[in-house]
Amino acid sequence: MSKLSLFLGCIVPNRYPGIEKATQLCLDKLDIDCSDLPGASCCPAPGVFRSFDKPTWLALAGRNIVLSEELGCDVLTICNGCYGSLTDANHELKENVALKKSTNVHLGKIGKKYEGTVDVRHIVEFLYDEFGPEKIKEMVVKPLDLKVALHYGCHLVKPSKERQLGSVEQPTFFDELIEATGAKSIDYPDKMACCGAGGGVRSALLERSLEMTKHKLSRIRDAGADCIVNACPFCHLQFDSGQAEIREKFALEYNIPVLHYSQLLGLALGFPPVELGIDLNIITNKEFFEKLRGRIE
Amino acid sequence: MSKSDVLNTLQNAGLDVLTCMQCGTCSSSCPSGRYTSLNTRRIVRGTCVGRDILHDEDLWMCTTCYTCQERCPREIKIADTILAIRTIAVHEGIMLPAHRKVSQLVLKYGHAVPINDDVKEKREKLKMDPIPGTVHKYPEALADVQTLLRSCEFDKLVA
Numbered sequence: 001m002s003k004l005s006l007f008l009g010c011i012v013p014n015r016y017p018g019i020e021k022a023t024q025l026c027l028d029k030l031d032i033d034c035s036d037l038p039g040a041s042c043c044p045a046p047g048v049f050r051s052f053d054k055p056t057w058l059a060l061a062g063r064n065i066v067l068s069e070e071l072g073c074d075v076l077t078i079c080n081g082c083y084g085s086l087t088d089a090n091h092e093l094k095e096n097v098a099l100k101k102s103t104n105v106h107l108g109k110i111g112k113k114y115e116g117t118v119d120v121r122h123i124v125e126f127l128y129d130e131f132g133p134e135k136i137k138e139m140v141v142k143p144l145d146l147k148v149a150l151h152y153g154c155h156l157v158k159p160s161k162e163r164q165l166g167s168v169e170q171p172t173f174f175d176e177l178i179e180a181t182g183a184k185s186i187d188y189p190d191k192m193a194c195c196g197a198g199g200g201v202r203s204a205l206l207e208r209s210l211e212m213t214k215h216k217l218s219r220i221r222d223a224g225a226d227c228i229v230n231a232c233p234f235c236h237l238q239f240d241s242g243q244a245e246i247r248e249k250f251a252l253e254y255n256i257p258v259l260h261y262s263q264l265l266g267l268a269l270g271f272p273p274v275e276l277g278i279d280l281n282i283i284t285n286k287e288f289f290e291k292l293r294g295r296i297e
Numbered sequence: 298m299s300k301s302d303v304l305n306t307l308q309n310a311g312l313d314v315l316t317c318m319q320c321g322t323c324s325s326s327c328p329s330g331r332y333t334s335l336n337t338r339r340i341v342r343g344t345c346v347g348r349d350i351l352h353d354e355d356l357w358m359c360t361t362c363y364t365c366q367e368r369c370p371r372e373i374k375i376a377d378t379i380l381a382i383r384t385i386a387v388h389e390g391i392m393l394p395a396h397r398k399v400s401q402l403v404l405k406y407g408h409a410v411p412i413n414d415d416v417k418e419k420r421e422k423l424k425m426d427p428i429p430g431t432v433h434k435y436p437e438a439l440a441d442v443q444t445l446l447r448s449c450e451f452d453k454l455v456a
C-alpha cells in the first residue's frame with residue numbers, strides 16, 4: 001500500500017467540515033498513512049470547468065496532482081467529483097504526451113512539472129481494495145443498527161470504461177462496506193439515479209435539480225430508511241441542504257439525515273456523532289440522534 | 298462557428314455521433330429529462346443534422362450522470378459529446394450567468410465554493426483550524442493558481 005495524501009476539494013472543508021474530521025479520525029484509527037496536501041485548490045469541478053476549457057481543467061488538476069507527487073503520495077479523494085476530475089486528468093496526462101507537454105508549459109510558470117508518478121484513489125474504492133469488508137468488520141467496535149439508503153453517486157462508477165469498478169447498473173462493493181459497519185443497505189427503486197446536482201445544474205437551475213432530488217428522497221422515504229449514506233459531498237449537499245430548499249420551494253418535509261461514509265464508519269469505529277460533525281448538517285433529525293445515542297453510549 | 302465545424306470539432310476529439318439510430322434509449326434513461334426540456338436523443342439528432350446546437354439551452358440541463366452513455370447501444374459518448382459542445386459554446390461566449398459567477402469565485406479564491414463565517418464556526422466547534430489547509434491558508438498557493446488561470450486565459454474566457 002503506497003502512502004497517501006488527503007485531497008479535500010471545496011465542499012468538504014468549506015461546507016461540511018465534519019466529513020473532513022470524520023475522514024481523519026477513520027484514517028487514523030485504521031492506521032492508514034495519510035498526509036495533508038497543503039495549498040490544494042478546487043479539483044477543478046468537472047461539470048463546469050472541465051466542460052468550459054480543457055487546458056484550464058488539466059492545468060489546475062495537474063497542479064493538485066503535482067503537489068501529491070512532490071510528497072511521493074497517491075492522492076486520496078473523498079468526493080466523487082474530485083475523484084472523477086483528478087483521476088481522468090491524471091489518466092489523460094499520463095497517456096497523452098502532447099497534453100502533458102502543453103500542460104507542463106503552464107505549470108512551468110509556477111515552477112512545477114507534472115511527471116505522472118502517482119495514482120488517484122477514492123476512499124470507498126480504496127477501502128474496498130486495500131482493506132475489504134471483512135477487515136473493516138473486524139475493526140468495528142459499535143455495530144450499527146441502521147437501515148441505510150445508499151447513494152453511490154454517478155461519478156464513483158461512471159463512465160465505467162475509465163473507472164473499471166464493475167457493474168454500473170447494480171454494483172455491490174459500496175453496499176458491502178455499508179454492511180461491514182453492521183448497518184443494513186436497503187434496496188429502493190432508482191437507487192442508482194442521479195441526485196440532480198451535477199453538471200452545473202444545481203448552480204444554474206436549482207429548482208430543476210431539486211425535482212430530481214425530490215424524486216429520490218420520496219423513494220428513500222417510502223423504503224423506510226433511517227438515513228442516506230453517500231461518498232460525495234456534492235450529493236451530500238444536494239440531499240441535506242436540498243431538503244431545506246425543497247421544504248421552502250415545494251412545502252414538502254422529508255427530514256432524512258445524510259451521512260458521508262466516513263461519518264458512518266466513524267460511528268461504527270466508536271466515535272460519538274458530535275465528533276464526526278453529524279449534528280452540523282442542516283437536517284438534524286432528533287429521533288435519529290436518539291437512535292444513535294441508544295447504540296453508541 | 299459554422300454548423301459543420303461543430304461536427305468536425307467533435308470528430309477531431311474522437312466523438313462520433315453519426316452512428317445514432319434514434320432509438321431513444323438515451324432520452325428514456327435521462328433523470329433530467331423527466332423534469333426538464335432536455336431530450337438527449339434530440340440533441341444528438343440536432344448535432345448530426347447541423348441544427349444550431351450551441352444556442353440550445355437544454356445543453357445546460359445535463360447533470361453529466363453518464364447513464365445515457367453507459368446504455369447507448371451504439372456506444373456513442375453522449376455525455377462527453379454534450380460536454381464538448383458546451384466547450385464550443387463557452388468559447389463562442391455562450392454561458393449561463395451562474396456559471397460565470399462560479400468561475401469568478403475560482404479566479405478569486407481558488408475554490409468554487411469558498412469558506413464563510415458560518416463554516417469557520419463549525420470548524421472551530423469540531424476543534425479544527427477555522428481556515429482549512431488549502432489555498433485558503435496559503436496566499437502563495439492561491440497566487441500560483443491565479444497564475445495558471447491567467448496562463449490558460451481562463452480569466453478572459455469567463456470575463
Ligand code: SF4
Pocket residue numbers: 316317318319320321322323324337338341368369370371372373375
Ligand atoms: S441511445 Fe445512442 S443510438 Fe439511441 S438515440 Fe441515444 S445516442 Fe442515438
Ligand code: SF4
Pocket residue numbers: 323326327328329330337358359360361362363364365366375376
Ligand atoms: S448524462 Fe446528461 S443527458 Fe445523459 S442521461 Fe445523464 S443527465 Fe441525461
